[in-house]
Amino acid sequence: MKTKNTFKYILLTLLALYTGSCSNNTDAEQSFNQTPTERLNAQKKELNDLLLSSEFGWKAVYFTDDTQLGGFTHLFKFLPDNKVEMASDFDTDTNIYTSTYDLVLGSSVSLLFDSANRIHLLSDASKTPKSSLKGKGYLGDFQFLYFGQENGDLIFKSNRLVREVRFVKATAQDWVDLPKNLEIEQILNKSNFVWSIQTNDGTEIKKYEFSFDKATRYANCRSLEAGSSEVLGFGVGYTPTGIVVSPAVEVAGQKLTDFVYNATDSNFTATGAGGVTAIIKGTYTSTQVLTDDYKLVMNNQNQLFAYLYSHTKKEAENSELFLNIVKQIESDTKLMVHRIQFNFNTDKGNYIEYKLGETDGKTVRRRIFHYFTYTIDESSTIITLHSSTWKQTKIDNLTDTAPTIDAPTGDNAMIKALDDEFMRGFYITKNPKGTPYTYQSLTITGATEIPFKMITYLF
Numbered sequence: 001m002k003t004k005n006t007f008k009y010i011l012l013t014l015l016a017l018y019t020g021s022c023s024n025n026t027d028a029e030q031s032f033n034q035t036p037t038e039r040l041n042a043q044k045k046e047l048n049d050l051l052l053s054s055e056f057g058w059k060a061v062y063f064t065d066d067t068q069l070g071g072f073t074h075l076f077k078f079l080p081d082n083k084v085e086m087a088s089d090f091d092t093d094t095n096i097y098t099s100t101y102d103l104v105l106g107s108s109v110s111l112l113f114d115s116a117n118r119i120h121l122l123s124d125a126s127k128t129p130k131s132s133l134k135g136k137g138y139l140g141d142f143q144f145l146y147f148g149q150e151n152g153d154l155i156f157k158s159n160r161l162v163r164e165v166r167f168v169k170a171t172a173q174d175w176v177d178l179p180k181n182l183e184i185e186q187i188l189n190k191s192n193f194v195w196s197i198q199t200n201d202g203t204e205i206k207k208y209e210f211s212f213d214k215a216t217r218y219a220n221c222r223s224l225e226a227g228s229s230e231v232l233g234f235g236v237g238y239t240p241t242g243i244v245v246s247p248a249v250e251v252a253g254q255k256l257t258d259f260v261y262n263a264t265d266s267n268f269t270a271t272g273a274g275g276v277t278a279i280i281k282g283t284y285t286s287t288q289v290l291t292d293d294y295k296l297v298m299n300n301q302n303q304l305f306a307y308l309y310s311h312t313k314k315e316a317e318n319s320e321l322f323l324n325i326v327k328q329i330e331s332d333t334k335l336m337v338h339r340i341q342f343n344f345n346t347d348k349g350n351y352i353e354y355k356l357g358e359t360d361g362k363t364v365r366r367r368i369f370h371y372f373t374y375t376i377d378e379s380s381t382i383i384t385l386h387s388s389t390w391k392q393t394k395i396d397n398l399t400d401t402a403p404t405i406d407a408p409t410g411d412n413a414m415i416k417a418l419d420d421e422f423m424r425g426f427y428i429t430k431n432p433k434g435t436p437y438t439y440q441s442l443t444i445t446g447a448t449e450i451p452f453k454m455i456t457y458l459f
Helices: 002-024 026-033 036-053 118-123 172-177 180-188 293-297 320-333 410-423
Strands: 058-063 071-079 083-088 097-100 102-105 109-112 143-150 153-158 164-169 193-200 205-209 211-213 218-222 231-238 242-251 254-262 267-271 277-284 303-308 336-346 349-357 364-377 382-393 426-431 441-446 453-458
Touching: 036 071, 036 102, 036 109, 036 143, 036 153, 058 231, 071 118, 071 231, 083 118, 180 231, 180 242, 193 242, 205 218, 242 267, 242 277, 254 277, 293 364, 293 382, 293 426, 320 336, 320 410, 336 453, 349 410, 364 410, 382 410
Parallel strands: none
Antiparallel strands: 058 071, 058 164, 071 083, 083 097, 102 109, 109 143, 143 153, 153 164, 193 205, 193 277, 211 218, 218 231, 231 242, 242 254, 254 267, 267 277, 303 336, 303 453, 336 349, 349 364, 364 382, 382 426, 426 441, 441 453
């Protein structure tokens, strides 16, 4: 009797579970009631609706094969009637081009770019980044199998090598900023830079060389530690603010992919938690030719030379670091940097004058003076400045009536950052008069590892 009751109880339980399952899985039943073709058609409509739904389209950094190649940013704006607008950073042409696309049914739904556009450059066999890929191009694809959504992203896999390609919603700014990727590319490929990479797990720093191939966008990084054979290898994709790498650089179990560029120290830095970092460091290899032009300011000779927005700002020899600092000063102060003038051995002493004003180039709103003493190492020809007094005035008056300040702060803080470059020491080199210089000029070249150059005109 007890056995019969137990058996009856089990049957009733199973029946209840089955009944509940049926009532709560109507959608699943409907799905099973569909034919494979109906399910694919439903997925096709879903994907097409998603592609059209993003106001500014989609962005994908496409790493075709991150064991040997880097990533290429593509922007897509899908339009009705199977039209698509597309731009990429494959080369210097970041313009937008229109072509067509299709959603193809097979064993799954796939996105096919069926007429030529920027994505096809990666599959062009005539474009070979290295000899081992001759006839294979960049191993790119133009058909992508759809695998669904993840946190709002569309997940695809390339048809050729079955590599994941993630479409994220693009913004209007993404389209505007695409050319900035090429600026980052130029930075990473500067001929007068030596790059290295170091990782920090919070307790230990490891250092590696950074051997980067511009054509493949791939980095091989051999350990610089004695006896170590460790090699980091990853593809590089450019962003408006730095680089993204694949596979990730793993430090203390954390995967670091996004490296942000800092123009002040010429480093690309990826930051994790708990002090974990990976830094791609740029070291400037100076090609400075030593001259005796430093003697222009020796023996108490009165000498004035200055950066002038109307003349020297346009000179090609001004370094990116210098121009970026000037740009930041102008952004912070909402004023134009009219002049940066060096005054050696005057009756008021030695000082740098920073003159800021309106964009008409005439109306002066702010003058900041930094007095200094200086020494010259004749063997290295480096002039080193030693800080004395700061003064500031909001009107165009004489230096000796300007109030004394501790140092520029607030919206003037970047003037102090620029001034620090001069305080670290510099070379001065007289340039030949004439092309490309309209007047007699001097180049101020920083004596540090970071490339700092400013063109001035002699008075």
